[in-house]
Amino acid sequence: MKKQTTISNKNTSGQKYLGDRGLLIFLVFLSAFAPLSTDLYLPALPTMTAYFNVPEYLTNLTLILFFIFFSAGILVWGPLSDKYGRRPILLVGITGYAIASLLCAVSGSIYQLIFFRVLQAIGGGSASAVATAIVKDVYHERQREKTLALVQSMVIIVPAVAPVIGALLLTFTSWRGVFIIQALLGLIILLGSIIFQESIAHRGSGNILHTLGRLGVVLKNPGFTSLLIIFSLSSISGLAFISSSSYIYQNDFGTSSQVYSYFFAFNALAMLLGPLIYIKLSNHFKRFSIINLCFGITILSGLAIILFGQSNPFIFALALFPATLAGSCSRPPSAYLMLDQQPEDAGSASSLMGSFATIMGSLGMIIISFNMDHLIPVIGGLNIILGLLSGGLWLAVTKTPLLRKIREA
Template identity: 30%
Template sequence: MKEQFSKFYKFKLIIILAFMSSLAPLATDMYLPALGEVQKSFATNSFLTQLSLASFFIAFSLGQLAYGPLSDVYGRKKPLYGGILLFILSSIACISIDSIYTFIFFRFTQALGGCVGVVIAIAIVNDKFNVKEAAGIFALMMVVSSLAPMLAPTFGGIFLDYFSWKAIFSVLFGLGILLFLMIMFGLDESAKIDKTLNLSPKSVWQNYKFILKDRRFRIYVFSAGFALAAMFAYITGSPFVFIEHFGLSQKEYGIVFGINALGFTIFANINAKLVQKLSPYQILPYAFLSMLCLAILLTIAGFMGLGFICIEIFIFLTVGSLGFIVPNTTTLAMARFKQKSGSASAILGTSEFAIAGIISFIVGAFKANHPFSLAIIMVTCVLIACTIYLSLNKKRFLSGKNSSLTQFCR
């Protein structure tokens, strides 16, 4: 039986957890308008510049594997302090280097520290709330945390009008310190520490193996992972598509990126209201199929060479669809492991962002900087996501039982 919390407590918790979840994404989104400037500053090529994004995503996923078990053994707050401190130090280091390879390394360590907020925020919600409440809390967290990607590129573009790209990392340094203080004074310990757990490699592996044996957990995680990969493909390729292909200025690109993030905010907010009446099981199949249809329309628009407005509308709707998918898959996956919240959250985050990192690398390696080539990668990711999710009850479907879409995906 979960505790009852006041509205003020929930509000405060959502703000802190959303900030925790947003810090590392901010380190990407504020930096996006500066990709061209970074490329010029280091006198390098677009592949190495985009590699600074891909390395960030990969570290963001791998780091969570460490923080999950650490938070189950030592509680949620101690790993948070260590991770945020690493983020702060790496942000300062990014300002003082003069080599693209060193910059890529510190972007890696910055993500390694920043990812702690994501994995532990999810674990804290799972610690404190039941399934129905958790679905609403996750959705509201994402509404608040999506303000970061909505505003960050705009601020990044404004900074570039007056300062060099290194000023962005000074801001990230300050945000890291602010979050450190908020965690210290505003967050209580939520973990029910199991003293039988230990951090030996064998024990950690056995714990992860136990979680990964759960088929439904795997389906929720990997279907969401490939859906998110479509968004990260867009994030990696969008500066080149909008600025170089469509000729937008850095400031205009920041506004467009913010509008697309607003789509996610709107749909996540609608989802937060829907889960009060409908279960996540009822929402998800329609959300996945809608995202696939929209991604196909985006691909057709790219192939036909339609203009900026048409491409932007389909990107807005495709990315926005994740507002229905991510909160609900997260809730259903985490609900299966209430006693191992940290480890389950680590696997969830690692899997999702490892896929995102690989897709970001592919976007850079294949120079998918044209609307059609970018759309091809995005629609492929969404198609894989739908295939995985709709395999949930494929035997039932093939036998003709429970033929309605909602029943089929329960």
């Protein structure tokens, strides 16, 4: 109870209409835009492939290109929000997202759908670019880290139920109805953006090119960039699973779309628990030690997937659970540490964090698209390789004078 007073008992956010709790809910939906735009229609992927009578890789392009252009949009929206403010960027971007979602619903071919998904991605990128920047605008020190953890925990609830809702929608509507739901969600977030009060205290100056150039300034910060690379790598295995999950459960294991959604929700439970577990662990252990533990668990989970994951869907889900839990647990401290390395240009820093994670995730989806006959071993192998690579880089970087203080944090 007493730990909630810093966030809930008085209006520390400065939001007249949203208030503290309203701002948290608003941040949850902004942060969940990417999973909302993918997980809700994941159960429909095999159906869409059959509907358009196209190869699976073409249907997967609606996912892959979404993430690529989502990351590109993030890179633009973030610096612009430092110059023009968070609220105007949200109003423009979310409006574009809602319109593009409707266009997806009326697509006449897979190529039209791919194109409209690109437009949807660019607009939706504004939400992710601004969400983390708002957290840095409003919260400070330990309160910022707790807010990041709380937001990331609650974010998981939305995409966790999205495949279940998507599967239910498919029982009485087509995949087109799923995109109409996304358009409605866009309108809801647009209403929240209208009543949201500007959070940035000092706006950037200079022309647009100068504003976008701040991305390069942030990247020149070796402390920020080294952590950015290390913690973005985990998105490769995470998005590889998400993009292939419907094929693994429905095609490889022969489950229905409804049963698949339950397995997906079980995996999402690990994402939900991770940040909550981190909040508890951080009261007793250093961030450095918790992150080390997360890398170790990821490696062991990958090994379990390779050895036992192909036997049945229940064992595969259980083997994957620890890797998902570890990846989710490491997100609050990694986000906090990256933001702590960059005192200024919060929008640009937030953009780079979201964009790099999305780019790496897109790489994971590309890797899995070329290994559709060996999905489960590839998922396990990616967790092992990336756990070793990220963990090794993490230990090496934190030994340097620049980031040595992280060991004590």
